Amino acid sequence: xxSILRSLVQEVNSARDLQEALDIIVSRVQKxxxxxxxxxxxxxxxxxxxxxxxxxxxxxxxxxxxSLAYSEGLVGLVGSxxxxxxxxxxxxxxxxxxxxxxxxxxxxxxLGVPIIHHRRxxxxxxxxxxxxxxxxxxxxxxxxxxxxxxxxxxxxHSEATGAISGLSLTGEEAHDVSFNGVPGAxxxxxxxxxxVYPSADxxxxxxxPTDDIDQELALFGASVKAVRExxxxxxxxxxxxxxxxxxxxxxxxxxxxxxxxxxxxxANKIREGIWAQGALKQVVQQYIRHFEMMDDHYLQERAVDIxxxxxxxxxxxxxxxxxxxxxxxRTVLVSEELTPAMLGEVPKGQLIGLVSVKGSSNSHVAIxxxxxxxxxxxxxxxxxxxxxxxKELIVDGFEGQIFASPSSDLRSYYQAICDEEDxxxxxxxxxxxxxxxxxxxxxxxxxxxxxxxxxxxxxLSHGAEGIGLYRTEVPFMIKxxxxxxxxxxxxxxxxLEAFAPSPVTMRTLDIGGDKALTYFPIKEENPxxxxxxxxxxxxHPEIFLVQVRAMLKASExxxxxxxxxxxxxxxxxxxxxxxxxxxxxxxxxxxGYDIHMPKVGVMIEIxxxxxxxxxxxxxxxxxxxxxxxxxxxLLAVDRNNPxxxxxxxxxxxxxxxxxxxxxxxxHSVGKPVGICGELAGDPGGALLLMAMGYDSLSMNxxxxxxxxxxxxxxxxxxxVQLLEDVLLLDSPHVIKSCVDLALRNAGFGRYxxxxxxxxxxxxxxxxx
Ligand code: PEP
Ligand code: MG
Numbered sequence: 001x002x003s004i005l006r007s008l009v010q011e012v013n014s015a016r017d018l019q020e021a022l023d024i025i026v027s028r029v030q031k032x033x034x035x036x037x038x039x040x041x042x043x044x045x046x047x048x049x050x051x052x053x054x055x056x057x058x059x060x061x062x063x064x065x066x067s068l069a070y071s072e073g074l075v076g077l078v079g080s081x082x083x084x085x086x087x088x089x090x091x092x093x094x095x096x097x098x099x100x101x102x103x104x105x106x107x108x109x110x111l112g113v114p115i116i117h118h119r120r121x122x123x124x125x126x127x128x129x130x131x132x133x134x135x136x137x138x139x140x141x142x143x144x145x146x147x148x149x150x151x152x153x154x155x156x157h158s159e160a161t162g163a164i165s166g167l168s169l170t171g172e173e174a175h176d177v178s179f180n181g182v183p184g185a186x187x188x189x190x191x192x193x194x195x196v197y198p199s200a201d202x203x204x205x206x207x208x209p210t211d212d213i214d215q216e217l218a219l220f221g222a223s224v225k226a227v228r229e230x231x232x233x234x235x236x237x238x239x240x241x242x243x244x245x246x247x248x249x250x251x252x253x254x255x256x257x258x259x260x261x262x263x264x265x266x267a268n269k270i271r272e273g274i275w276a277q278g279a280l281k282q283v284v285q286q287y288i289r290h291f292e293m294m295d296d297h298y299l300q301e302r303a304v305d306i307x308x309x310x311x312x313x314x315x316x317x318x319x320x321x322x323x324x325x326x327x328x329x330r331t332v333l334v335s336e337e338l339t340p341a342m343l344g345e346v347p348k349g350q351l352i353g354l355v356s357v358k359g360s361s362n363s364h365v366a367i368x369x370x371x372x373x374x375x376x377x378x379x380x381x382x383x384x385x386x387x388x389x390x391k392e393l394i395v396d397g398f399e400g401q402i403f404a405s406p407s408s409d410l411r412s413y414y415q416a417i418c419d420e421e422d423x424x425x426x427x428x429x430x431x432x433x434x435x436x437x438x439x440x441x442x443x444x445x446x447x448x449x450x451x452x453x454x455x456x457x458x459x460l461s462h463g464a465e466g467i468g469l470y471r472t473e474v475p476f477m478i479k480x481x482x483x484x485x486x487x488x489x490x491x492x493x494x495x496l497e498a499f500a501p502s503p504v505t506m507r508t509l510d511i512g513g514d515k516a517l518t519y520f521p522i523k524e525e526n527p528x529x530x531x532x533x534x535x536x537x538x539x540h541p542e543i544f545l546v547q548v549r550a551m552l553k554a555s556e557x558x559x560x561x562x563x564x565x566x567x568x569x570x571x572x573x574x575x576x577x578x579x580x581x582x583x584x585x586x587x588x589x590x591x592g593y594d595i596h597m598p599k600v601g602v603m604i605e606i607x608x609x610x611x612x613x614x615x616x617x618x619x620x621x622x623x624x625x626x627x628x629x630x631x632x633x634l635l636a637v638d639r640n641n642p643x644x645x646x647x648x649x650x651x652x653x654x655x656x657x658x659x660x661x662x663x664x665x666x667h668s669v670g671k672p673v674g675i676c677g678e679l680a681g682d683p684g685g686a687l688l689l690m691a692m693g694y695d696s697l698s699m700n701x702x703x704x705x706x707x708x709x710x711x712x713x714x715x716x717x718x719x720v721q722l723l724e725d726v727l728l729l730d731s732p733h734v735i736k737s738c739v740d741l742a743l744r745n746a747g748f749g750r751y752x753x754x755x756x757x758x759x760x761x762x763x764x765x766x767x768x
Contacts, residue, residue, distance in 0.1 A: 468698020
């Protein structure tokens with residue numbers, strides 16, 4: 001059975017379109033089950049009717065002609081009950097509905113199973129048999145349920161492919177079909193889709209033999225030629241902007257690509273019977289090891305060039321032609337998995353929207369997008385990415401949905417939202433230099449989270465009072481090796497200088513989980529529970545010490561540095577880290593730098609830390625809650641997984657109770673406590689946190705003006721009452737609605753997501 005299923009899924013996956021996929025399904029299932037009829041009915045979202053899309057056994061002419069209302073007939077019954085229905089004598093069932101066009105009066109037994117994808121009924125798969133004595137047995141029912149569960153994703157994918165091209169299930173024109181994901185960063189963008197692929201990864205290339213050596217040699221030869229041409233073209237384009245010694249780098253690359261250099265060795269390996277990609281991987285890795293072991297710094301650096309060349313060759317081998325991307329003025333970047341480096345490649349000012357198949361609202365790339373103020377939709381799992389290239393796209397980052405090739409009505413609707421947002425943001429500019437204080441004079445510090453230099457510029461213009469979280473991993477992620485101490489010092493100095501004398505809180509490297517460095521891969525079964533944050537850097541003191549040294553040196557003369565430790569789960573991690581920080585502090589002072597010992601704090605983002613607040617606070621100067629991770633660990637919901645995104649709820653009563661406790665315990669030992677997770681940048685969340693007594697709220701720059709205007713308009717007493725009310729509630733959804741209602745009543749309805757769905761608004765507009 002398993003092998004039938006496997007080959008069925010494979011065949012369906014390689015079908016050219018939805019119709020071919022459905023035809024394959026009905027013919028293979030009919031054969032495998034030895035039945036007379038197998039048919040697929042799909043639910044057409046436009047008409048809300050089940051349409052007979054493919055059949056083996058009923059009259060073919062009925063395909064596309066026969067349809068049933070949502071709850072009509074046995075098909076409708078299977079769909080609305082969302083479970084299989086197995087009948088020995090279908091015509092005697094009160095819900096039986098007969099269609100003469102199909103010729104189904106001949107068949108008596110009926111087994112129908114729903115096709116469900118992410119809780120949505122896509123259609124119904126039916127098998128039928130002539131003799132009434134044949135009731136489908138349990139095994140057959142289980143087989144059909146398995147087939148349907150396996151195929152639901154493929155069907156959803158093919159359906160989406162048609163919809164992107166503006167076609168309904170029946171091949172008619174269909175406009176403004178929305179594709180739903182998870183909101184990543186708020187706002188609306190209207191622009192052109194540019195699909196990008198992750199850079200080729202040599203480390204994951206499998207070792208395989210080849211029995212067509214000539215073909216592999218030819219493929220490899222073509223890749224070398226293409227990469228040579230790429231490099232020559234880039235060298236020519238940049239010739240006028242580079243000094244001669246910089247131009248010489250291109251000559252080094254071209255020499256490395258000479259026949260008797262690396263390509264010659266790869267060709268020899270291919271001749272030994274290894275496929276081109278595997279041979280390339282072996283040779284490149286051998287070169288890298290060789291260069292990295294050299295004492296001479298210049299030669300060590302050549303390992304980076306070799307790795308880069310290896311990647312370029314690999315991407316030509318994998319995709320044939322490497323694509324040269326032309327970024328339009330209004331680029332919406334689309335990818336299976338967006339990375340910070342991809343964002344960095346779009347020319348300045350041209351990136352207006354982001355779409356990612358993988359990831360969820362609290363993935364790090366979504367956080368980065370929020371910091372940059374770029375509307376983003378994550379977790380669009382069923383979207384055929386390639387189809388979006390060059391299409392006009394609307395990205396609705398409030399609702400987490402996108403539209404391809406929109407109608408002019410839909411475009412105008414969204415353009416109006418963009419204009420309204422711009423106006424709102426301009427209106428808030430007057431608050432820039434005003435304090436963040438409630439009407440009854442309770443003061444809260446509003447800080448920003450940064451990672452890139454652009455964040456700093458934006459933060460200053462929004463009136464931030466300091467940096468509450470500088471994610472140092474961001475500059476690490478956009479390089480292809482660890483940045484040197486000097487490079488790090490330059491990055492850190494930029495941040496410290498921009499805000500001096502206000503505090504700048506630098507978090508030590510927090511990699512692992514979904515934050516990967518291409519040059520330091522961590523492969524784990526369960527990365528969020530694995531080697532992350534402080535665990536990695538304490539195991540690699542050479543990384544930690546260099547980083548702290550760079551931070552301390554960068555702070556000379558400014559003295560506004562604070563150091564923060566991520567992912568603390570026990571006291572000894574804090575003690576070990578403090579020991580290393582003191583050591584570096586004394587060494588740097590001995591080297592003659594005039595620096596002060598920075599304040600050191602820990603992040604509270606693991607449930608264990610919630611229960612040791614006093615012990616932790618006794619050892620450090622401040623605490624800061626990482627509510628993104630704390631929420632994921634308290635609720636056991638992967639922050640990066642769109643499948644469980646609806647369970648990730650920062651307003652969950654358990655999360656709120658934990659936040660209350662942290663603030664109380666920290667204050668009971670006299671230590672300040674802030675929060676730097678995304679909840680701080682949510683106007684409703686910020687109100688609750690202020691009421692809990694958090695001393696500072698750190699958020700992305702784009703959220704800051706809204707949060708400030710809300711806090712300045714209410715009294716602390718009012719917010720405390722709201723907090724007390726919601727702490728009595730037991731459902732995250734009810735809590736969220738209650739906070740939203742309070743915001744609306746206080747006049748901040750515009751800060752919430754637009755109330756109506758776009759489709760409703762457009763159809764209303766069309767009717768009026
Ligand atoms: C958090 O976990 O809330 C946090 C601020 O850290 P990060 O999102 O970078 O993991
Ligand atoms: Mg975290």
